Amino acid sequence: MTTGQHWTTPVTPDLLRGFVDVEVTARGLLPHRLTARARRQIPDDQLAMAEAQPSGVRLAFRTRATTIELDTLPTRRVYQGFPPPPDGVYDLLIDGRLTAQASVAGGNVRTVTNMLTQTSVLAEGSAGTARFADLPEGEKDVEIWLPHREMTELIALRTDAPVEQTPPNGRRTWLHHGSSISHGSNADHPTAIWPALAAAEGGVELVNLGFGGSALLDPFTARAMRDIPADLISVKIGINIVNSDVMRLRAFTPAVHGFLDTVREGHPTTPLLVVSAILCPVQEDTPGPLAPDFAGGTLRFKATGDPAERSAGRLTLNIIRDELARLVDQRSADDPNLHYLDGRDLYGEADYAELPLPDEVHPDPAGHRRIAENFARLAFGDGGPFATGTG
Structure with missing residues (x-):
């Protein structure tokens, strides 16, 4: 100046x-x-x-x-x-x-x-x-x-x-944790990542714990979330667990329970939404780990696991979605403020046909907008777990 x-x-x-x-x-x-x-x-x-x-x-x-x-x-x-x-x-x-x-x-x-x-x-x-x-x-x-x-x-x-x-605006605080898609991979600018777009639509203040490659149910992340003030909380689980191949089903289920238990220590009645992965065809039924694929000169990703090993506990997105739905249903009997959202309701087969994932994993800017629109409608809209009057 x-x-x-x-x-x-x-x-x-x-x-x-x-x-x-x-x-x-x-x-x-x-x-x-x-x-x-x-x-x-x-x-x-x-x-x-x-x-x-x-x-x-x-x-x-x-x-x-x-x-x-x-x-x-x-x-x-x-x-x-x-x-x-x-x-x-x-x-x-x-x-x-x-x-x-x-x-x-x-x-x-x-x-x-x-x-x-x-x-x-x-x-x-x-x-x-x-x-x-x-x-x-x-x-x-x-x-x-x-x-x-x-x-x-x-x-x-x-x-x-x-x-x-700026004086306080009275808006509710939404604390969200997820993977690189929540972090904003392939979004053009910071207010165009899907959590920012959804927060604007929902009229809430965003605290975004979307960490590229690192939504792995780490206990220290759960403890951080436990201690962060929030009126609404969501946890998006699945894609990094599969594409890093860090655990089997036997370890996954108690890890989710432990993560949610820790968050609940600090937020016992806060609306808590568990969200599974959006559609990702390369990992729907094929275990990880994920590997870069440079065929054709463009970076894409491919799953390298063996689908036959699913019976031995190797994880895929479909297996994780089924387990998350079962687990949330079980816990919600004692926790009426716990909810589940299938990630394919944010971005599913019809969305993939219209807005394919450029690298087979991450959405493009239009994909971020689609995810945000669907999340705002399903979470913040009438009857949603984050609708006005909750939290």
């Missing part, structure tokens, strides 16, 4: 929404989506990177400013042998409407050298600025949603008018 009067506002947790914890760094503030205790128990780089990518995290403030600048240090993840993804997008909303977008060039680059193990190397870079100019005059509520696929260290906020903390 080179001309005229301007204000520099410290970026503090009071300006943030959708985060779980913050880390004070040498440069500024790094939002996290798991607690410090949980982060100390993370066993791999995959989840360590995913939880520090601020999917659903945003700055929120009230101002009359027409120019806003946010200095950040991004850390991007790229895969060796593939072209780098486009720079992450910052969405600026005014009074709830997407009004402007920006990106920050440069930053750190973490190169994943092995897609299966997520081994990576870090090359350090410089900070940059997301700049929003020519914004409407007058007092307004502003949100800046951070890029959902890159770590974002917050350094400084500058405006041409003072900034005030």
Whole structure:
């Protein structure tokens, strides 16, 4: 901001929404989506990177400013042998409407050298600025949603008018946990991930614990969810369990019980929705692990397990859906606020025919919109577990 009067506002947790914890760094503030205790128990780089990518995290403030600048240090993840993804997008909303977008060039680059193990190397870079100019005059509520696929260290906020903390809006808080699809894989920008779209439709405040590749019923994630204030909770279970091939049916059932028991310790009567995986034809009846398939020069994924081993406890999406439905039905006798939603009601065979999964696992931007529309209708709509009056 080179001309005229301007204000520099410290970026503090009071300006943030959708985060779980913050880390004070040498440069500024790094939002996290798991607690410090949980982060100390993370066993791999995959989840360590995913939880520090601020999917659903945003700055929120009230101002009359027409120019806003946010200095950040991004850390991007790229895969060796593939072209780098486009720079992450910052969405600026005014009074709830997407009004402007920006990106920050440069930053750190973490190169994943092995897609299966997520081994990576870090090359350090410089900070940059997301700049929003020519914004409407007058007092307004502003949100800046951070890029959902890159770590974002917050350094400084500058405006041409003072900034005030946004007063409470009275909305309910929706805490959601899921896989890379909930994290936002293949969505174009942060407010276009399906949980953000569904939250906007439902009129709720989102806390998104969608972690790419890492919805694995980890006990530390359950403990974090137990301790996060929430009016509505959903847990999307299935795809990562199958495509990582981390457990068999014998371990899966008590792991789900344990996860739900832990969440219920902190939220004994909160509406809790268990959601199974959306349709994923390569894993419906074929066990994992999932492997990259570069046939034809395009990255796709394929299941490598043997369907004949299902009788020995190897998991597929259909097996998990059946078990989740049975388990929720059993538990709901003592827990009337526990509900189940078949993920194929969010994205099923008709949706796949119309909007196929580009890499056989993740939806495209139109797929995110379809999932959000269906979730909003089934969860937040009349008679849904998250309808107004619940929670």
